[in-house]
Structure formats: structure tokens, C-alpha cells
Amino acid sequence: MAVADSLAVAGKVLDLVRAAAPAAEAEALVGLTELALTRFANSFIHQNVSDVTSSVRLRLHHEGRTTSGSTTITDDAGLRALVERTVVAARLCPPDPLWPGLAPPAPVAPAPPMDKATAYAEPGERAARVRSFVDAAGGLETAGYCSTLHWSLTFANSAGQSASGETAEAAFDGIARLGMSDGLSRIAGPRLADIDGARLGLRAAAKARAGANPVELPPGQYEVVLEPTAVVDLLQLMAIYGFNGKKVVERQSFVELGRQQFDTSVSIVEDPLDAEGAALPFDVEGTPRQRIAFVDQGVTAAVAHDRRSARQAGAASTGHAMPGAASWGAIATNLHLLPAGAVGQDPSGARTPVPAEAEGPPADTAVADLVSQVERGLLVTDNWYTRVLDPRPLVVTGLTRNGVWLIEDGQVTSPVQNMRFTQSYPQALSPGGVLGIGAASVPLPSGWGLMTYRAPALRLSSWNFTGNASG
């Protein structure tokens, strides 16, 4: 659906609402998602899918009541049915005294340019990268995926705000396997052309070989170097449970604005205008988005809000409304933990090149410097199945995955079997807890939808491992 067509559909929905309920406040959102994902396991493509999903979403507030509805049936009859049932629902459901009103007209920054070659990539282009990955793994068993995504969104409301934009993302996530050892390569970005399957396959295989024959270590407190793939897990859970304005309003978040809650070396920005991520410069309420510092040199400075949580907090929306946010809250979509040396620079200065070496030891050059400073600790590639025991202190249990190594006297000395941890994430990053930050920040895909997070490696003074392979 072209942008002009989407604007016409949104306008038609608002016209239908005006006819059915002239006094109603209404928002229309027209979305188009084209997702293609080529998945491989046992070194062959076993699932290869694509889908086109067009949808229209309507939210309206009428006579003190609020309802939302959506449909993928976008012909005239489908749109009329959507409006009719949403208006009827608004008359029947209980009142909504916390309605924050519609976003007023406001200019929206242009989205970073979209790479059309990525948005409309053919299945053969994804399969070719899988072929290269599999071949480069040198006979090791491989598994993973290569995906491309095109997402366009058009917004209009009855207060006169409107916006349109589109974005694209490519991602590759693959492992090479050697016995019980899995080596990982994972990357996301705005251009499929930047994804080199062969280089990723070489790297995954090198890590798998470096992880062969792991030893078991006893649980306990260990100094750790977390690779970017593991650090992103910290960002994701802090986004959901911490930097979430609704959770702050409900006092279920660890966040205390203005307080030094993190090590002074930690700065985290939410950057929906980052050209390296998949994002649009407005949210589903039409609120313009911009770069926001959530943590500035250790001080918690801001959280994500939609209009509802902002009203409750006495703040302004940060442009983080999304379907379901009334229940789940506002969640950052483009968090970036700034790499060493990037604090205080403009956004382009934070784009440190990602190391390109494919072969070699488990720690690449962006991580090796941190490893060299560790007297005794663990190098962790990835976190897995992390779940929250208590959201307020954000105590999380989960496991390591895709590679753990023992570090002694600044050298990786032995692969280690996966371990379970139970750890408060903000506590791990608290003042004094961060002993070093990597120089390169890696954009990584999220398993949870249209999010791209970027993180460097972290050296942390302590991580609480509560179990090992034996239990």
C-alpha cells in the first residue's frame, strides 16, 4: 500500500467516525509489514517464509469512554465494520477517567532513508547468505536465520496530526555447532548488503571450536565480561521493567529520576532516529520521537512515556505509545548503551566501527581489551531464557548460552559449561560495578519485534551464578 493510499485509508476511517460519532476523538493508523525470514538448521533451509500484513487500527474516545480495534480487512466494508463496532463498544464499556487526549499537530522529523533493496529483497538473496554461512562453517553443523523487514506506518487523528514513514531492517543470527559447543554470530542493520554470510559463518565456527570440551565450574560470584549479545538482554529487560514510565508511576520500577543509579561510565540513550536501527520518528499516537538520554553518566535522566503514563507522571509523552501500552506501558525500542569514548559526542560519533575479524579467539578485538584486564572471571557470549523474579529490584534468573570461557590473568584459558545466574540487573551496573566498557557498539535484532538495540561489551565486577550444569 503506497503512502498516498494509506493516507486515504486513514482519512476514510476518520470520516466514518465523524459520521457515526461526530464528537468522538479518533486516531487511525494504517500499517504495512512485509517480513521474510529464511531459517536453517542441520545446515539446510528447513523453513522459508514471508508474509504481507496490512492493517488498520482505530482508537477513539467518545463520551468519556475509550476503545481500540483493528482489522486486516481494509476494503470499504471492512473499514465500515471496524468503525461501527468500535463506536458501539465505546458506548458500552465503562468510563476511562485517565484518557490523556489526542496528540496535537506537531512536526515530525524525517525518518532515516530506507534501503529499498533490503525492504524488497528476494528470497534468493537471503538464501545466498545462508549458503555462504553454511559453507564458511567448514563442515560444522549450522542453524539460524536471515531476515528482511519492511515496515510502513501512516497516522492521522481528528485533532489534525498526521505522519507517515517507512523503515527496513536486515538481520542474521546463526550458530555453528561442535559437539556441545555452539558459536554465535548475530547482527542487525538497515542494509542487507552489509550482511556477509561467509564472515559471520567463519566467526561462529571459530567460536564453536574455541568452546569445545568445556569444564564445569562451581556457582558463585564471578567477575564477568559480557559480550554485546549478552548486554542487549540487560537493556531489553531494563526497558520493559525499568525505563518504562507506567512502571515508574506504579512504583514497580527501580528507576529514581535524577539519582546516580549506575556507574558513571554508563550512558544509555534511546535513539529512534539512529540510522543503524529500524524505527520510525513517531509513535502510534502520532507523537514525534527524538533522541533521549535515559542514563547520563550514571544518573537516571528519563524514562519512556506514552500520553497516558505521561499524564499520570506529570510529564510529556516521549513518543513510545504502542498497541497494548495501556496495559504493558511504554517500552524503548532503540536503546543504545554508549561505547567507551562516545559519551558527550553527537550520535554519529557514537557509531564506532564493529570489529571485522572473522577468525581467532573467542573474544574479538572489541572485547579482548576488557578480557586482558581480568585476573579471574568469565567471558559470557549470550544470555538465555531470562525471567524476572521481582520486577522492582529487577532480579533476573537465566542461563548463559552460545559460549562461556574462564579468564585467568587476562587470558581466556578454558571453555566453561553453561551456568545459571540470579542477578539484579541494575545492581550489576551500579556505581563501582562497571570496570570497563567496550569500544565498539553492535546493533542487534530483538526477538520481540520492531526493536534494534545497540551495546558494547561490559566488564562487571560481580555476577551471581547460582547453578551449573549439574544443577
Add this chain to the structure above:
Amino acid sequence: MTHFDVATEAVEAALAAGARYADARVMHRRMESMSARNGEIEELEQDEDAGVGVRALVGSSWGFHAVPDLSSAAVKRAGTTAAAIAAASAQVPGPSADLVAAHAMTASWASDCSVDPLSVPLSDKGDLLVSTTATMRDAGADQAEALYQIWDTRKWFVSSEGHRIDQHIRECGAGISATVIGDGETQRRSYPSYRGQYGTRGWEIVTDMDLNAHSGRIAEEARALISAPACPSGTTTVILGSEQMALQIHESVGHAIELDRILGWEAAFAGTSWLDLAQLGQLRYGSDLMNITIDPTIPGALGSFGFDDEGTQAHARPAVRNGVWVGVLAGRDSAAVAGLDYAGSVRADGWSRLPMVRMTNVGLEPGPHTLDEMIAATDDGILMDINRSWSIDDKRLNFQFGCEIGWEIKNGKLGRMLKNPTYTGIGPQFWRSMDMLAAEVVAWGTPNCGKGQPGQIGHTGHPAAAARFAGVRVGVRG
């Protein structure tokens, strides 16, 4: 054009483009959910989607394409595109792909539903959520939450082998929870479980819960937990309530017996399984009390259907008998690879997603005991119930689960309430330590099972009963 005609056109287009097998599912789904907090409605959402998903097998390679446009031209293009994607898959080909037999049937099936949940007035449903959350708030909850969810799904399945099957499945459920915020901690109590209990039933499942009767109690329990002692750390006897047992089954049995995981098809994401097909029929999974059945025919359970999304008719099958592993959750292609002769456990999260191996209803057969007997027979232990956190490794072995509430057991009697009860273990060691199992089975519904890339949300059922386990490590803390 009927929905069957639409699906048939898609299948024929895929065959014309070179597929040697193709199937298509036209689906139309309506969803409604409402949530309330502290006596106010928080969100009401009514969604509708429709589309067709086409699967094509070209040589040994699969392709899938889905579109929301059900016009003749669009569905023909979808069939052609699915075949083209399959052809692209052949750049990295696998072993020859076969399908175990699924009798080609023309059939129709619908789940039982006494009260159409979409026909219940929104005002009634809203009033229920508002009143229960107001009661919890007044009884001391800092955050009182309630929600219901409804799915009404119609689907029409056609395959190139001659299947023509339509189904109408209505699913519904609700739940309430009370959270109290203390000094640097939160405590939560839920009924019947966090984010609710669900089934392939109508609104009667919600009426039967009698949410209002439990709202005051759970708020009071959440407040009491703030000042309760923490679950001690150590090794002890643990009794799990049936809701937590449902989670235990789901995570440490249901996912482990998924054949796609066993074959390595999920290795890079959901993970593999500790189970080895060479040991099927011989491996001791648990104690003699452990009898797990895969049964999508249970009336009203959330994982029930008439036919799976490959057209295989629902049937019950043992997965564990007297502690020995004997069955898997399989699809037509994975079963053929494994040399098995049964499928029937393949489903998709909507028309836009590829059908894949999913749990149906995977649950325990009843045991010989009662919960009271278990408590009376325990000198020193902890009773835990209602899941709060869950984490398990990618082989489905090493787990750590937390519950909302615990009670110490001393000399055969329940004692003090305990907060933050957690337990951890290794799946088969844990199941082999099950020494008592209750007779009273509840078919718990899990509407949020994540799997696959792109991600899919599955609806699964888990008949479960309270059970006792010996020598369990408890009280793991951060």
C-alpha cells in the same frame, strides 16, 4: 467464492508453479480483550484479521507465503510465491522430505461453547473487571489488575492430497492479580493464575471462576507476603500445587518432547532437547507415577481441536507411561524424518505464520493421592503454588521456577506463609523424585507459549495435579 474455493485456488497455483505438495489455510479470527486496574478500565481492544497462508513443497524444500487479500488474483499469487520461496530454499537443500500419511478428509469441527463470549455485553464484562479490581484495591492491593481475553477463530484447510476441513474454535478466559509494593520488593497473588485461566469454552469458564469471591483474599495474601519470612535456602521436600505443576509439565516435558526440537530444527533459537530418539520407549523420564498424555480431544481444554493445521485428526497418545518416555509431539514431515508413523501436533499462530510442531494438551494422568495426604505425609517441606517466574535451559534440563506463595510444612501440617519460594533442578532427576501425585486434575490453559522465528504465540493445555518431590533445592536468590 467460498473460503474453500480461496484455499483451493492457492493450492492449485502452488502446484502449477512446481510444488509436489501444497496446502492452504484461510483463517478469520476475532479477538477481544479488556483489562482493568484499581477499579478503572485500562484498555479494551477488539481486533479482526483474515488471510490465507500457503505452504509449498518443491523437491525437498519448503516455502510459505501469506497475504491478507482473499481475492482470486491475490491468493493465486500467494500460491505461486510460496513455490518460488521453496525453490529458493533449494540453494541450501536438505535430505528428501516426506510426509507421513494424514487421511484426506472432508470434515467440520467446532469447540463446545455454552455462552458465546463475544455476545456477552461489554458493560457486563467491564463491570466484572472494575468490581474485582476495586475490591482488591480496597483490600490492600497497590496494583489490582484483572483481564479477560477471547479468541473466535474460523479456519478452512485444503491440501493437494484432498483435505477440506473447516473448524470453529472459541477460546476464552480471565484472571485477577493483586500486587503489594514493599521496601524494594513487590509481592503478588493471582487467581486462578497470573493473567488467567483459559479453555476452548465460552464465557461460562469465566462465570465458573467466580472472580469476585477471590479478589479480597488474594489482596490480603499479597499484603501478608510482604512481612512473611523468605523461603529458606536448602534442600527439602516440595509439594507443588496443580497450577505450578502445569508450568512444570509445559517447560520440562512439553517442550522437551517436541520432535522438531529433538531433530535440531530449533537449535539456534528455542533450543534442542535432552531427549535422544534412540531412547524412545526405554528412557526413564520420571518415577512410576509419571504418566503424561498428549490429548487434543479433551473437551474444553485450551489445546483442543478437531484437526491440527496439517489436517491430521485429533487423537490421544501417550508421551510417558509409568515413568518411561514413549511418545513425541510430531508433524507430518518431522515424523517422517524420525521414522515415526504419527503426526497431529502442528499448529500456526494465525494465517500469516507457518504451521509448526506445538503442544496440544500435554498433561498428567491422575495419581492415587490427595493434597491433604501429601501434606500429612511430609515431616519437613514446603508447599508452593501459582507460578511467578520460569527459566529453563535450551535443552530443557536445568530449570529454576518461582511461585507466588509458599507455606512451610512441619510434622504433617501447614505452617507459616513463605515469600519468594523458588526451586531449581534438572528435569529427569526432578521427575524421578516424584513420590506422591494427587487424583484431582485441572486442565490449565497457557495462552502465551512462544516459539518459532518469526515468533508465534501458541495456546496449550496442561492437565495437572498437585505432586510431591523429594530432595529439591529451594530458596535460590539474587
